[in-house]
Amino acid sequence: MSQEKTATGAVAKAAGFICFLAVMFILFRYTSLRQWIEPQRLRELVEGFGAWSPLVFVLIYAVGVCLFLPATLFTGIGAVLFGTMYGFIYNEIGALLGASAAFYIGRYLGRDFAASLIGDRLKSYDDRIAANGFTTTLYLRLLFFPFTPLNFGMGLTRVTFRDYFFGTLFGIIAGGFVLTFFFATLAEVWASGDWRQLLGWKTLFSLALFGGSFMIPKVVKKLRSEG
Numbered sequence: 001m002s003q004e005k006t007a008t009g010a011v012a013k014a015a016g017f018i019c020f021l022a023v024m025f026i027l028f029r030y031t032s033l034r035q036w037i038e039p040q041r042l043r044e045l046v047e048g049f050g051a052w053s054p055l056v057f058v059l060i061y062a063v064g065v066c067l068f069l070p071a072t073l074f075t076g077i078g079a080v081l082f083g084t085m086y087g088f089i090y091n092e093i094g095a096l097l098g099a100s101a102a103f104y105i106g107r108y109l110g111r112d113f114a115a116s117l118i119g120d121r122l123k124s125y126d127d128r129i130a131a132n133g134f135t136t137t138l139y140l141r142l143l144f145f146p147f148t149p150l151n152f153g154m155g156l157t158r159v160t161f162r163d164y165f166f167g168t169l170f171g172i173i174a175g176g177f178v179l180t181f182f183f184a185t186l187a188e189v190w191a192s193g194d195w196r197q198l199l200g201w202k203t204l205f206s207l208a209l210f211g212g213s214f215m216i217p218k219v220v221k222k223l224r225s226e227g
Helices: 002-030 033-039 041-047 049-067 073-115 121-129 133-142 147-155 159-169 175-194 196-200 200-215 216-226
Strands: none
Touching: 002 073, 033 147, 041 073, 041 121, 049 073, 049 147, 073 147, 073 159, 073 175, 121 133, 133 147, 133 159, 133 175
């Protein structure tokens, strides 16, 4: 009887998880809430809080990630509002909070159901992922695997939160800095009105960093094979 209750509970949680994703998609795709995720509207909202704007931005970033909104949207807004250095710091904090919350949502609502579907063959993969949780998370982050799906997806595995958190922390530093620097540079050019600056060293350097960031997974893979 207890097993039946456990199975029923797992299905109910999974159904709740699917409903949660469906509701978020409908709300931000087909209702007036869609206006609130427009970059200009979000920027005005955050700026309106004055000295509290960094905290408000971090919370909005975290909530947005949990609602399956694109993390790149918030990274760009953070860069425009706070510049490269502070923008990078606030972007990282917001991304980590959102990733952590999404992981726990996936773990609580979907893990039991996912485990019930895992056969012997899939269980071996799940065990391997769990045994190498930090490395797996780090590598997928460096590969620029879609941020939000990975947050929820890792929650469905046996990976510990500690491995997931630190894999995410170190995995998003390079990409987060590159994107923040790039968006902040574009914002400076836009504000100055001098489009010749698009050929300046900052823009070219940010593009070089962005291109070079795609080489990081290859470097990591090579170091792992040599180690």
